[in-house]
Amino acid sequence: MNLESNKPLYLQVEADIRNSILQKKFRSGQKLPTENELSQQYNVSKITIRKAMSNLAKEGMIQKVQGKGTFISYKKDKLLLNKARGFQDSLSNFGHSSKHKILNVSIIKADSDISQKLNIAPDTTIFFLERLIWEDAAPIAIDRIYLPEENFPNFMKNIAEDKSFYQILQDNYGIVLNKSILEINGVIATKEYAELLQCNIGDPLFHIEKIGYEKNDCPIHYSISIVRCDRVSYVVSTDNSTVMDEKIIR
Template structure:
């Protein structure tokens, strides 16, 4: 219980109690905290005290509020090195987390001018399109779209499932020797549909990661576009003075 005789304000005491509960793993990342009413009853304090304590922890990104759902323990942001080409599945596995994919759509589409230029395709050449939701453990992390030639990679749509990573499929079934990738990162604001899919709030920041991957001989392999939750991922870029080139596109 909180000490009403202490000079320390009750909301600070309650904040410390919640921090201790997190250290003791009574609440894990992604868990929902008791409601304001339940916390008031548990600690015998006013709703104002509870709200101030929760707000303090929210401002420090320890907790996060989901409108209409409650207050949840924040999931720590992951740092991804853009130099690595292993994909989310192998990256999350390497840091001790599970990853799986939920296939939302897969179909053949005619290539437009952009895809023809990006992937060196003929006009209207069919491409495989895959849209999938990538999870870290049980929490949505990214909405991923992949475009790849159906002629160069036959049966791709039949082979891609929620149980196999995209790069494992390329390596194991198509024996592709991957070379460099070109990545472009921008920031977007989640709309209502994207927020619903990614379990975030409309208006939250998302990374838009657009990547073209090439084989060692310079042939384009695929183009992908990913919307990644900005509160869950940070990207690092390694540079070398001798051969690093920065290209800045200014959006007017």
């Protein structure tokens, strides 16, 4: 432990155990050392160990079994990129509860990049929606969504924290997403991202740009998602009918 760090000791212990799990030093189902053993290993009090373990349990990383000990329960969820759906639908398929908190909703003007992606004129008024997505008891992603104002009347009145974005499109506008094009890159957590996602500054994150389309290949929305790499993996399934559009690959 770094005694000169401003970071509380229990958070340092929590981060070290989490990293050990993510680096597969511990495996799913493996029993962790006891509180006494961890206390001696990290040279901290048992109260510090309990606080660290409590946070890891809330994240679903570990599970305490009465009379048997504490076990690694963490396993990354694998999200199929082939499916045109949102976080809430994807996470519920794995048995997770999902919720989102609206951070910002406003009307802005499309810049040249967004107007090109949505196939609209520059300076067209668009809705901007920013949400914090939760998986169970831990934040997993920041979602920023852009869509043309004229196509979605009363959108600001229709958004709700208990409804997914795609559910709102279907229920209020009769729109069902037909396909999506995604571009995935990697970024590191800034102070802003770390505070919202409850991770460490410098942690790796997915940066996902997505354009959703209707059946007529008309863009519905453009979004940018910042996702914790330690919570999910993205999987692409291909077969002989899969076509890679070279115009999209840069």
